[in-house]
Amino acid sequence: MTDTIEQALAEIKFDRDGLVPAIAQQHDTGEILMVAWMNRDAVRATLTEGRACYWSRSRATLWRKGETSDQVQLLRELRLDCDGDTVLLLVDQHGVACHTGRRNCFFRAWRGGDWVVTAEPQISPDTLYPQRTD
Amino acid sequence: MTDTIEQALAEIKFDRDGLVPAIAQQHDTGEILMVAWMNRDAVRATLTEGRACYWSRSRATLWRKGETSDQVQLLRELRLDCDGDTVLLLVDQHGVACHTGRRNCFFRAWRGGDWVVTAEPQISPDTLYPQRTD
Numbered sequence: 665m666t667d668t669i670e671q672a673l674a675e676i677k678f679d680r681d682g683l684v685p686a687i688a689q690q691h692d693t694g695e696i697l698m699v700a701w702m703n704r705d706a707v708r709a710t711l712t713e714g715r716a717c718y719w720s721r722s723r724a725t726l727w728r729k730g731e732t733s734d735q736v737q738l739l740r741e742l743r744l745d746c747d748g749d750t751v752l753l754l755v756d757q758h759g760v761a762c763h764t765g766r767r768n769c770f771f772r773a774w775r776g777g778d779w780v781v782t783a784e785p786q787i788s789p790d791t792l793y794p795q796r797t798d
Numbered sequence: 799m800t801d802t803i804e805q806a807l808a809e810i811k812f813d814r815d816g817l818v819p820a821i822a823q824q825h826d827t828g829e830i831l832m833v834a835w836m837n838r839d840a841v842r843a844t845l846t847e848g849r850a851c852y853w854s855r856s857r858a859t860l861w862r863k864g865e866t867s868d869q870v871q872l873l874r875e876l877r878l879d880c881d882g883d884t885v886l887l888l889v890d891q892h893g894v895a896c897h898t899g900r901r902n903c904f905f906r907a908w909r910g911g912d913w914v915v916t917a918e919p920q921i922s923p924d925t926l927y928p929q930r931t932d
């Protein structure tokens with residue numbers, strides 16, 4: 665398993681910080697849920713555990729999506745682009761992807777010379793992160 | 799117009815290289831076509847001209863998608879994620895997005911311990927880029 669995953673990692677071009685951007689897309693609807701970053705350990709964990717694991721740049725730690733919010737992303741398939749420097753995760757999102765409580769993070773649209781909010785939260789962030797103090 | 803676009807730019811968090819990742823998604827099917835990078839001038843050009851313009855990191859120049867291949871991406875809407883560091887372009891892709899001649903760049907899937915090619919070119923790269931010598 666480990667050797668196999670090394671083979672997967674060998675095709676991914678991580679940047680000078682050891683990171684690669686990862687898009688999470690809902691596998692059946694095509695909705696783009698979020699973009700985060702992965703290092704080698706995050707890719708390993710994602711493939712081994714079958715759920716999205718990212719690298720949190722702000723907290724400098726592995727971030728298993730849903731570990732505090734239960735909003736996990738079950739992996740359906742991992743894809744790689746032509747030049748190997750962007751990863752696409754086809755996932756099954758449980759609940760919402762965005763920390764604001766919205767289904768996806770891309771809820772601001774540039775329309776008529778202004779940023780317009782296109783979606784409302786489906787759940788309160790206080791419910792998602794009851795122990796957060798920030 | 800210029801002032802308005804400055805207002806759009808003010809919400810985008812460019813990284814230390816002055817860049818932000820941009821996903822191009824086919825507006826009606828949800829297909830993720832490609833990921834590239836934009837600097838402030840690329841965002842300006844995209845909004846002003848109504849077609850995707852990126853920053854080519856390898857050539858260090860603005861890159862109007864389709865300028866040599868005719869495979870332009872007409873902009874339908876520009877979106878921004880919750881923390882402002884990723885842009886989503888909803889586009890109408892003319893022809894194919896990938897330089898390999900495939901419709902999109904994410905044609906490698908990790909399946910059964912191997913990278914599997916999931917799509918074939920729809921057009922030869924030689925036809926797309928007749929003057930390319932590399």
